[in-house]
Amino acid sequence: xxxxxxxxxxxxxxxxxxxxxxxxxxxxxxxxxxxxxxxxxxxxxxxxxxxxxxxxxxxxxxxxxxxxxxxxxxxxxxxxxxxxxxxxxxxxxxxxxxxxxxxxxxxxxxxxxxxxxxxxxxxxxxxxxxxxxxxxxxxxxxxxxxxxxxxxxxxxxxxxxxxxxxxxxxxxxxxxxxxxxxxxxxxxxxxxxxxxxxxxxxxxxxxxxxxxxxxxxxxxxxxxxxxxx
Numbered sequence: 001x002x003x004x005x006x007x008x009x010x011x012x013x014x015x016x017x018x019x020x021x022x023x024x025x026x027x028x029x030x031x032x033x034x035x036x037x038x039x040x041x042x043x044x045x046x047x048x049x050x051x052x053x054x055x056x057x058x059x060x061x062x063x064x065x066x067x068x069x070x071x072x073x074x075x076x077x078x079x080x081x082x083x084x085x086x087x088x089x090x091x092x093x094x095x096x097x098x099x100x101x102x103x104x105x106x107x108x109x110x111x112x113x114x115x116x117x118x119x120x121x122x123x124x125x126x127x128x129x130x131x132x133x134x135x136x137x138x139x140x141x142x143x144x145x146x147x148x149x150x151x152x153x154x155x156x157x158x159x160x161x162x163x164x165x166x167x168x169x170x171x172x173x174x175x176x177x178x179x180x181x182x183x184x185x186x187x188x189x190x191x192x193x194x195x196x197x198x199x200x201x202x203x204x205x206x207x208x209x210x211x212x213x214x215x216x217x218x219x220x221x222x223x224x225x226x227x228x229x
Contacts, residue, residue, distance in 0.1 A: 007073045009161075011077070013074075019052050023052075026221075034112075037062070039062040039063050045067070048112070049114070056091050071095070078093050105133065110139055110140070115146075118165040123165050130179070136229065139226065139228075140176070143222070144172070153206070183225075184224065187223050195214045
């Protein structure tokens with residue numbers, strides 16, 4: 001699988017309007033994690049797989065002087081992020097791949113990612129790059145709904161026509177440790193709003209029926225925390 005195929009997939013999401021539901025679907029979990037991150041004033045944060053930049057903007061608002069940079073391999077997602085940008089915050093959005101981050105060594109205090117890292121074509125290279133651009137003492141906070149302990153997500157790669165990185169919780173922990181990270185831990189974050197209600201449920205390729213949506217909610221989002229000491 002190539003980065004181009006992944007980019008084409010998410011370019012189509014923008015064309016089809018699917019990008020508009022990303023914050024609604026994932027915003028509760030992201031807000032929970034950003035609050036727990038306790039981002040300090042003036043920190044610089046990299047958002048891997050920023051899409052339309054909604055989480056990037058939330059991060060930039062987390063404290064005074066925070067600078068948030070979102071990166072994505074989809075040109076249309078980056079263009080949409082630029083359209084939605086607020087000039088009242090310090091945020092920007094760059095087009096690049098996870099496997100070749102165009103940033104200096106030790107440039108960021110934090111790395112954040114929501115529902116994106118399993119799309120990488122080379123996980124080892126991506127985590128190596130993340131480790132490189134993170135400052136000593138910095139932390140990485142990665143959120144994933146696609147992992148082996150969440151069986152309802154098992155066929156996402158097939159239905160999307162993409163080869164995704166499907167690991168266990170322990171497998172994600174080992175992958176970060178292999179890249180040099182320490183104090184790696186995993187936990188689950190559950191959307192505090194619940195799964196919603198059956199009457200208003202709208203199916204899509206990743207949630208083909210109500211039972212799948214409930215199962216995804218109950219499994220929760222995997223949160224991988226890692227540190228560069």
